[in-house]
Amino acid sequence: MDPLERMHFTTIDYVIFALLLVASMGIGLYYALSGGRQRTTQEFLLADRSMSCLPVSLSLIATFQSAVAIVGVPAEIYTHGTQYWFIGCAYILGLLIPAHVFIPVFYRLHLTSAYQYLELRFSKPVRICGTLTFIFQTVIYMGVCVYTPALALNAVTGFDLWGAVLATGLVCTLYTTLGGLKAVIWTDVFQTIVMFAGQLAVIVVGVQQTGGLAEVWRKVWEGNRISGIDLNPDPTERYTFWTLGVGGIFLMLSLYGVNQAQVQRYLSSKTEREAIMSCYMVFPSLQVALALSCVMGLVMFARYSDKVQICCSAPEQMVLYFVMDMLQDLPGLSGLFIACVFSAALSTISSAFNSLATVTLEDLIKPHCSSMTEARATLLSKGLACSYGLMCLAMAYLTHLMSDSVLQAAFKIFGMVGGPLLGIFCLGMFFPWANSTGALAGLGSGLVMAFWVGIGSIVTRTSGGPAAVSHFNCTAVQLSENITTAIGTALNSTAVQPMGLQRFYSLSFMWYSALSSFTVVITGLIVSFLTGPMKEEDVTPGTLYPLLGNMLYFVPDNLKQNLCCATPLGHRVSQQSTWAHHTHSSGLCSLVETTSKSNKTFCNKNKY
Numbered sequence: 058m059d060p061l062e063r064m065h066f067t068t069i070d071y072v073i074f075a076l077l078l079v080a081s082m083g084i085g086l087y088y089a090l091s092g093g094r095q096r097t098t099q100e101f102l103l104a105d106r107s108m109s110c111l112p113v114s115l116s117l118i119a120t121f122q123s124a125v126a127i128v129g130v131p132a133e134i135y136t137h138g139t140q141y142w143f144i145g146c147a148y149i150l151g152l153l154i155p156a157h158v159f160i161p162v163f164y165r166l167h168l169t170s171a172y173q174y175l176e177l178r179f180s181k182p183v184r185i186c187g188t189l190t191f192i193f194q195t196v197i198y199m200g201v202c203v204y205t206p207a208l209a210l211n212a213v214t215g216f217d218l219w220g221a222v223l224a225t226g227l228v229c230t231l232y233t234t235l236g237g238l239k240a241v242i243w244t245d246v247f248q249t250i251v252m253f254a255g256q257l258a259v260i261v262v263g264v265q266q267t268g269g270l271a272e273v274w275r276k277v278w279e280g281n282r283i284s285g286i287d288l289n290p291d292p293t294e295r296y297t298f299w300t301l302g303v304g305g306i307f308l309m310l311s312l313y314g315v316n317q318a319q320v321q322r323y324l325s326s327k328t329e330r331e332a333i334m335s336c337y338m339v340f341p342s343l344q345v346a347l348a349l350s351c352v353m354g355l356v357m358f359a360r361y362s363d364k365v366q367i368c369c370s371a372p373e374q375m376v377l378y379f380v381m382d383m384l385q386d387l388p389g390l391s392g393l394f395i396a397c398v399f400s401a402a403l404s405t406i407s408s409a410f411n412s413l414a415t416v417t418l419e420d421l422i423k424p425h426c427s428s429m430t431e432a433r434a435t436l437l438s439k440g441l442a443c444s445y446g447l448m449c450l451a452m453a454y455l456t457h458l459m460s461d462s463v464l465q466a467a468f469k470i471f472g473m474v475g476g477p478l479l480g481i482f483c484l485g486m487f488f489p490w491a492n493s494t495g496a497l498a499g500l501g502s503g504l505v506m507a508f509w510v511g512i513g514s515i516v517t518r519t520s521g522g523p524a525a526v527s528h529f530n531c532t533a534v535q536l537s538e539n540i541t542t543a544i545g546t547a548l549n550s551t552a553v554q555p556m557g558l559q560r561f562y563s564l565s566f567m568w569y570s571a572l573s574s575f576t577v578v579i580t581g582l583i584v585s586f587l588t589g590p591m592k593e594e595d596v597t598p599g600t601l602y603p604l605l606g607n608m609l610y611f612v613p614d615n616l617k618q619n620l621c622c623a624t625p626l627g628h629r630v631s632q633q634s635t636w637a638h639h640t641h642s643s644g645l646c647s648l649v650e651t652t653s654k655s656n657k658t659f660c661n662k663n664k665y
């Protein structure tokens with residue numbers, strides 16, 4: 058099997074790829090010309106807060122299902138078996154907690170940016186630090202997301218690398234700038250369907266070519282690809298039930314609980330109920346997405362298990378290579394799969410552009426230009442969405458210039474930075490004593506911890522240690538690693554037991570979010586108690602988790618008094634929520650500005 062000779066696209070494949078881009082553009086144009094025609098920031102950034110749960114839920118899945126996941130998960134299953142599938146267990150709490158903790162708090166505060174919360178709860182500096190951390194994380198992520206699939210396609214089919222990067226980047230910039238969040242959400246819906254269709258097509262054809270389901274099962278069973286539940290408690294073990302099912306919850310929370318891209322979708326929902334429903338509906342769809350990826354890996358294994366030769370230099374190329382090889386006699390189907398991979402990329406970067414425009418406008422610009430007119434703000438937000446789109450192309454070029462290990466780091470940064478951001482929101486919601494100084498110190502130490510272990514693992518690995526590949530993300534960007542050596546090291550790595558710092562660096566990637574969010578909370582609390590903890594009555598109403606007071610029912614009353622949790626918080630929150638709606642409808646434009654200034658008076662008014 059010489060990959061570079063046989064793999065080429067027919068005209069119909071190009072047509073299907075072009076159709077994906079044209080249809081996405083069409084949706085963008087439609088929302089530019091219909092409804093309110095994107096003339097307010099409410100419409101451009103929040104879809105007029107009018108969305109229902111079905112499109113929102115499909116959009117929620119599409120955002121964090123990047124092309125790296127689409128090609129990375131089957132490659133992971135192919136090389137290491139089905140252990141990764143257990144991440145499906147983390148979806149339960151990973152979605153229930155956002156639905157019943159984060160959504161109610163964010164929605165009732167009537168926010169636009171999640172970082173407004175940080176100012177309401179702590180202070181302006183905390184908000185700015187949160188925003189800058191998010192921008193840093195997302196800008197790096199979007200470069201990798203647009204570059205990786207283009208590179209893989211280029212390696213397998215000779216499809217022009219920069220043609221693919223420019224086509225996806227520019228089309229995405231256009232429809233995001235024209236159609237705002239409505240276009241982003243509805244293209245996500247369309248792209249999710251293309252994603253499912255592409256994967257399903259590969260599975261059906263693969264099963265048929267292997268000789269039926271029974272044959273596929275026999276081969277993957279005999280090839281030892283069906284993994285039992287691995288209860289090994291070792292935290293350095295890449296994928297076990299604990300790393301996936303428990304560590305994965307924190308990863309899910311950082312993505313589905315507090316990430317601006319997702320929070321913005323919750324806030325764009327018609328009602329709080331609708332937002333919670335959308336989160337519930339993510340569960341079955343995400344399970345389907347996971348199952349499709351895993352089954353695809355198994356089918357590929359069955360289909361190619363008796364062929365010894367390994368074709369490609371990187372796992373994500375392997376998936377594309379197999380798919381192109383399987384589908385070559387069925388014109389159009391390989392085009393569909395390529396459309397599936399690029400749908401995954403488009404839906405991720407469009408969310409990035411829109412959420413970056415939102416936080417830049419709301420958190421960095423608006424607080425300094427209080428007199429800005431709505432028309433100007435809307436124009437500015439479109440300009441920002443467009444600029445971030447162009448910046449994505451620049452980031453793709455930077456990604457191209459990076460060495461393998463830096464590229465690997467770039468993708469890891471996404472996971473590394475998500476944990477501290479989760480930590481700071483948890484600190485604010487669950488711990489009334491946490492103050493602003495504590496929050497800043499917590500965020501700082503969480504980031505240091507994340508980068509220490511993340512960069513440490515990359516540096517020690519490249520200096521020759523066994524490649525304990527962590528998370529499919531990193532599998533998919535190890536561009537130079539040959540699969541045979543990957544299998545080799547996977548077999549050998551059990552023999553080496555790392556010690557000391559080395560052991561710390563080899564912590565499974567799945568624990569990063571948990572480790573760094575705990576670091577934020579613990580440091581945040583210690584510093585808060587040292588610098589004078591906040592009193593519950595000084596905390597802006599509605600910024601604490603509503604049931605917190607009830608949850609501490611077992612604590613004696615006088616102790617509660619000391620811990621500042623004397624009053625049930627649900628009561629205060631409902632007051633806050635009516636107030637927020639009242640403020641909004643009476644035309645005061647920015648809740649944050651109003652609240653932070655009138656915070657103290659408001660609390661006092663409330664009490665007396």
Ligand SMILES: CC(C)(CO)[C@@H](O)C(=O)NCCC(=O)O
Nearest residue numbers: 121122123125126144312347530
């Ligand atoms: C959200 C999950 C955990 C769902 O399995 C996964 O798709 C993931 O880790 N996504 C983030 C990384 C990415 O796909 O770009």
Ligand code: NA
Nearest residue numbers: 119122401405
């Ligand atoms: Na996506």
